[in-house]
Amino acid sequence: MLIGDKGYQLSNSMLTPYRGRNTTPEQTLFNKAHSKTRVRVEHTFGMIKARFYALAQLIRVKTPQQAARLIAICCILHNIALMHGDIIELPEVDDPMEHDDDDVPTRAENNIVAQEMRNGIMRSLPE
Secondary structure, eight states: OEEOOTTSOOOSSEEOOOOSSOOOHHHHHHHHHHHHHHHHHHHHHHHHHHHOHHHHSOOOOSSHHHHHHHHHHHHHHHHHHHHTTOOOOOOOOOOGGGGOOOOOOOGGGGOHHHHHHHHHHHHHSOO
């Protein structure tokens, strides 16, 4: 499952926030949790790219599998560095999509399976 902002369409593999100005309190809580998670993931990617400059550049590998392996190795090395206290500080950034009040649903909002998955996650959040 991927986490996308409101610029992406809700699908069975892409979890997006609820859209519109008239969200319920539970949907608003979900959107805030979704946004915090997405910002944390992007922040982590930024730290890894800062630590391993090669990832911020064009990676010259022959296959997608090699690219995935290189990224996984960098993540492992990043975690080892964190365990040894080598922390990279990046400035905190607000999620600009969190304040987007787009009321226009996309065609993907009609995806019943994806809606039910998102609703199930929403219902499982602590109040």
